[in-house]
Amino acid sequence: MGLVDYRYWGKRDTKLILPTNSSLSVTLDQDHLRSTTTSRADPKFEKDRLWLNGKEEDIKEGGRMATCIREMKRLRREVEEKSPNEPKLSEMNVHICSHNNFPTAAGLASSASGFAALVSSLAALYSLPASPSTLSLIARQGSGSACRSLFGGFVAWEMGSKPDGSDSLAIQVAPREHWPDIHALICVVSDDKKGTSSTSGMQRTVETSTLLEKRIKVVVPERMKVISKAILEKDFDTFARVTMQDSNQFHAVALDTDPPIFYMNDVSRSIIALVTEYNRVSVAAGGKLKAAYTYDAGPNAVIYAPKENLKEIVELIVHYFPQADGFKDAFGLFGSGGAKGKVVEGFNEGVAKKWGVGAVKGLIHTRVGDGPRVLGAEEGLLGLEGFPKTTA
Amino acid sequence: MGLVDYRYWGKRDTKLILPTNSSLSVTLDQDHLRSTTTSRADPKFEKDRLWLNGKEEDIKEGGRMATCIREMKRLRREVEEKSPNEPKLSEMNVHICSHNNFPTAAGLASSASGFAALVSSLAALYSLPASPSTLSLIARQGSGSACRSLFGGFVAWEMGSKPDGSDSLAIQVAPREHWPDIHALICVVSDDKKGTSSTSGMQRTVETSTLLEKRIKVVVPERMKVISKAILEKDFDTFARVTMQDSNQFHAVALDTDPPIFYMNDVSRSIIALVTEYNRVSVAAGGKLKAAYTYDAGPNAVIYAPKENLKEIVELIVHYFPQADGFKDAFGLFGSGGAKGKVVEGFNEGVAKKWGVGAVKGLIHTRVGDGPRVLGAEEGLLGLEGFPKTTA
Numbered sequence: 046m047g048l049v050d051y052r053y054w055g056k057r058d059t060k061l062i063l064p065t066n067s068s069l070s071v072t073l074d075q076d077h078l079r080s081t082t083t084s085r086a087d088p089k090f091e092k093d094r095l096w097l098n099g100k101e102e103d104i105k106e107g108g109r110m111a112t113c114i115r116e117m118k119r120l121r122r123e124v125e126e127k128s129p130n131e132p133k134l135s136e137m138n139v140h141i142c143s144h145n146n147f148p149t150a151a152g153l154a155s156s157a158s159g160f161a162a163l164v165s166s167l168a169a170l171y172s173l174p175a176s177p178s179t180l181s182l183i184a185r186q187g188s189g190s191a192c193r194s195l196f197g198g199f200v201a202w203e204m205g206s207k208p209d210g211s212d213s214l215a216i217q218v219a220p221r222e223h224w225p226d227i228h229a230l231i232c233v234v235s236d237d238k239k240g241t242s243s244t245s246g247m248q249r250t251v252e253t254s255t256l257l258e259k260r261i262k263v264v265v266p267e268r269m270k271v272i273s274k275a276i277l278e279k280d281f282d283t284f285a286r287v288t289m290q291d292s293n294q295f296h297a298v299a300l301d302t303d304p305p306i307f308y309m310n311d312v313s314r315s316i317i318a319l320v321t322e323y324n325r326v327s328v329a330a331g332g333k334l335k336a337a338y339t340y341d342a343g344p345n346a347v348i349y350a351p352k353e354n355l356k357e358i359v360e361l362i363v364h365y366f367p368q369a370d371g372f373k374d375a376f377g378l379f380g381s382g383g384a385k386g387k388v389v390e391g392f393n394e395g396v397a398k399k400w401g402v403g404a405v406k407g408l409i410h411t412r413v414g415d416g417p418r419v420l421g422a423e424e425g426l427l428g429l430e431g432f433p434k435t436t437a
Numbered sequence: 438m439g440l441v442d443y444r445y446w447g448k449r450d451t452k453l454i455l456p457t458n459s460s461l462s463v464t465l466d467q468d469h470l471r472s473t474t475t476s477r478a479d480p481k482f483e484k485d486r487l488w489l490n491g492k493e494e495d496i497k498e499g500g501r502m503a504t505c506i507r508e509m510k511r512l513r514r515e516v517e518e519k520s521p522n523e524p525k526l527s528e529m530n531v532h533i534c535s536h537n538n539f540p541t542a543a544g545l546a547s548s549a550s551g552f553a554a555l556v557s558s559l560a561a562l563y564s565l566p567a568s569p570s571t572l573s574l575i576a577r578q579g580s581g582s583a584c585r586s587l588f589g590g591f592v593a594w595e596m597g598s599k600p601d602g603s604d605s606l607a608i609q610v611a612p613r614e615h616w617p618d619i620h621a622l623i624c625v626v627s628d629d630k631k632g633t634s635s636t637s638g639m640q641r642t643v644e645t646s647t648l649l650e651k652r653i654k655v656v657v658p659e660r661m662k663v664i665s666k667a668i669l670e671k672d673f674d675t676f677a678r679v680t681m682q683d684s685n686q687f688h689a690v691a692l693d694t695d696p697p698i699f700y701m702n703d704v705s706r707s708i709i710a711l712v713t714e715y716n717r718v719s720v721a722a723g724g725k726l727k728a729a730y731t732y733d734a735g736p737n738a739v740i741y742a743p744k745e746n747l748k749e750i751v752e753l754i755v756h757y758f759p760q761a762d763g764f765k766d767a768f769g770l771f772g773s774g775g776a777k778g779k780v781v782e783g784f785n786e787g788v789a790k791k792w793g794v795g796a797v798k799g800l801i802h803t804r805v806g807d808g809p810r811v812l813g814a815e816e817g818l819l820g821l822e823g824f825p826k827t828t829a
Contacts, residue, residue: 259647
């Protein structure tokens with residue numbers, strides 16, 4: 046699963062999903078957040094079919110799902126043409142079954158994760174020799190951000206310049222093993238209001254923001270260089286500063302749209318205030334930035350930090366946002382007492398108010414993850430007849 | 438009282454209060470919102486003294502208040518030098534008593550109003566021949582926005598270019614009589630959190646926003662031309678569009694600051710959604726924009742509209758933001774039944790949630806106003822001995 050630091054926002058081509066600027070994301074650990082997808086081709090199947098989280102979804106002709114399946118079959122056909130002994134899988138219909146383990150409707154980039162898993166699953170079914178970057182060209186046409194999720198670690202989406210999109214693909218800046226110390230706390234935030242669909246929002250920003258051009262032509266290219274270097278040098282201070290500045294600027298151009306687009310709400314603002322104060326205390330004591338917030342097209346916060354700071358950060362968030370359920374302590378930070386909520390010494394508690402239970406309705410502790418994994422047959426989601434195990 | 442459409446934000450000189458861009462405001466009607474100031478000079482007074490809303494305030498040496506008084510005395514001295522028969526008021530200390538009738542701590546630009554009234558009062562005391570533009574140079578050094586409030590109607594603050602600030606002054610684009618139909622509904626919004634002081638916020642934006650330069654060098658100069666023309670042509674559609682776009686961009690560069698600055702909150706966002714939907718309904722029916730929101734450095738909304746729309750707008754706001762007290766119907770829009778709250782036909786009620794009592798804690802209906810008035814002696818705030826009537 047990927048979460049975006051450098052947002053793509055505004056598509057120069059909405060059909061091919063070509064972005065207005067390059068972007069960068071951290072792929073998160075599938076031990077905690079994952080899409081699992083099984084696909085099968087069979088001459089008996091009457092049409093391409095898809096089940097998502099136990100429910101069959103329509104594969105619309107000319108839609109994004111159909112495009113991805115068609116493009117994957119095209120790559121398979123190339124294999125079959127070169128090796129005539131290969132079974133003609135490209136001529137068969139496919140059944141695809143996919144499941145996300147994310148909290149329902151939390152707005153956690155499930156389409157990015159899902160399309161990456163779909164492409165990855167079909168690539169395995171078809172025994173494609175394609176590199177992740179080549180596959181990312183296809184995943185991109187399903188959901189832009191999905192292209193980055195074909196890799197683990199720290200991944201850039203190079204915007205490219207060709208009209209056909211053939212150079213708008215993902216490359217890995219560094220694998221997770223390079224900097225495994227990067228952990229993340231996802232704060233799932235309640236929101237009263239329905240958000241703008243990100244596609245229509247992007248288009249309006251491109252059409253109406255008078256600040257966007259400066260961002261995409263000048264600011265983002267410079268920041269891409271700086272943050273890539275910070276990743277290679279494991280320089281968290283720079284990584285954090287640029288991540289926060291860029292999250293804020295992404296939301297600034299959303300606000301500069303006519304009519305304006307707001308993704309963050311008062312809870313999001315409070316989390317920003319807490320991370321800002323937490324960093325201020327560290328810097329005032331001669332230290333460096335200890336955490337970085339980032340917000341995608343929604344109110345949920347992702348807080349990145351070196352592992353050693355996660356305990357303090359969980360305590361801080363729990364202090365201001367009491368949790369209905371105990372903190373799911375995936376990394377054993379707390380003893381049996383769990384996280385009770387407290388702030389670090391010198392912290393100005395007045396920077397935000399204490400919220401009621403449910404304002405942050407869930408916390409997920411995870412870390413930088415690896416890329417797509419091929420699972421054993423026993424973990425497949427389709428039964429022998431090619432229908433979902435759970436519903437068949 | 439002035440409310441800003443084109444924000445000055447970022448001062449190129451913090452001592453002289455020189456802005457990074459020109460700006461424009463509408464002076465509101467003192468029948469509803471006003472500062473009343475009385476000043477007196479007397480050889481018996483031992484020092485310059487100031488009472489504000491019944492409480493004596495310290496006049497700090499080298500501070501903004503002291504600067505304004507000193508500059509006004511300098512102008513008086515010029516008068517005395519030319520006309521030796523004039524009493525030597527410039528050599529006497531002054532007592533100044535000022536009162537705002539605004540809701541306490543509502544964040545309604547009280548310092549702008551107060552400094553304009555102060556300068557205006559001293560100009561009357563000293564019988565200065567100075568034009569409002571000349572006085573605006575001095576009011577500006579008290580509180581930047583105050584310079585615009587020396588005029589009624591629609592007022593521009595020309596940023597100027599001289600290092601000494603001698604061309605950074607206010608000019609009137611049009612008097613109230615030109616377009617008296619412009620009314621305003623001020624929505625006083627509760628906020629949990631303390632805001633950033635606007636002075637330190639401005640400095641941080643100048644230092645850290647990578648989008649500000651585009652705004653001040655390109656976007657604002659163009660918009661100043663467009664909105665000035667719209668005022669001269671009484672073109673509400675253009676006035677409204679530019680006012681909203683510019684309010685949003687002002688807050689966008691605040692968000693692009695490091696750390697980010699938020700002035701609007703979820704209530705402010707809801708009011709934006711309501712005005713946006715109200716306008717959408719009109720435009721969808723072939724009409725024009727009917728209202729414009731604008732936000733200064735705080736969560737309060739000012740909604741501008743032609744008078745004929747105010748009844749619908751009050752009903753709309755009351756529908757979503759129930760009021761503890763009845764609507765103060767200064768213009769007699771409603772009969773004895775008052776505003777009950779409703780939306781116009783075709784309005785999508787789902788664009789915002791209905792809030793509880795107190796989210797918008799007050800509504801003030803006012804309109805474009807005139808400039809400073811000289812009041813009769815019986816309305817003065819200082820008694821015969823030169824001390825405040827209420828506290829002496």
